[in-house]
Amino acid sequence: MQKLVTATILSVCFLGTPLAQAQSKAEVGPAVQYAVSFPNAVHHEARVTATFAGLPKGPLHVRMARSPGRYSLHEFAKNVYYVVATDGNNRPLSINRPDQYGWDVTPGPDGKVVFSYTLYGDHTDGTYAGIDQQYAHLNIPATLCYATGLEARPAEVKFDLPATWKVATQLRAGADKNTFTAPNLQYLMDSPVSLGEQQVRTWPEGDQTIEPGRVVSGTGGRP
Known part of the structure; x- marks a missing residue:
């Protein structure tokens, strides 16, 4: 019994080390990369590309969510069309449609699937996506597809935007002003995005200056 307790303690301690954290992160796999653009916003469309890399053999199960996160059912895949899948060298991959809300794609030898589609969004509310020439609420x-089994992977979302548009979201800042990250699928799905000519208000609070979602100066709070 003493040996079992000691082994358990050592395991817990090891899992807290940087080496263990690095190994755990490596086991998750490379980030899922999304690119979102609006070449046909006048017709309420966005073009979305999701890149899944480091995939094992066998079909990749790509899905659209069926619920916005509450007890109601919404078939978001109904607004997805012009679906194309390629490998990392732009060679086409076959797509199977097992049901109305998903696609199965077998990766090529490079273990990568680049999954692209057009999204239609003409309803701005807390459930759907709304897109036009002035604004996009996602x-x-x-908006974004996902792959089953890769829910623990981090995500990176890059927006290709008109020059005057800005991004408002709780997603974390990435490599440039239009790139954002999430640590996993759950955080990503719980992060709505507002795109357009934003008006941002700041206000003082004690020794801090507050901007919605973060502290921009001062000694307290969290950046």
Whole structure:
């Protein structure tokens, strides 16, 4: 019994070390990369590309969510069309449609699937996506696909935007002003995005200056 307790303690301690954390992160796999652009916003469309890399053999199960995160059912895949899948060298991959809300794609030898589609969004609310020439509100379950089994992977979302548009979201800042990250699928799906000519208000609070979602100066709070 003493040996079992000691082994358990050592295991817990090891899992807290940087080496263990690095190994755990490596086991998750490379980040899922999304690119979102609006070449046909006048017709309420966005073009979305999701890149899944480091994949094992066998079909990749790509899905659209069926709920915005509450007890109601919404088939978001109904607004997805012009679906194309390629490998990392732009060679086409076959797509199987097992049901109305998903696609199965077998990766090529490079273990990568580049999954692209057009999204239609003409309803701005807390459930769907709304897109036009002035503004885009993206509820992420209605916007971005995901792959089953890769839910623990981090995500990176890059927006290709008109020059005057800005991004408002709780997603974390990435490599440039239009790139954002999430530590996993759950965080990504719970992060709506507002795109357009934003008006941001700041206000003082004690020794801090507050901007919605973060502290921009001062000695307290969290950046």
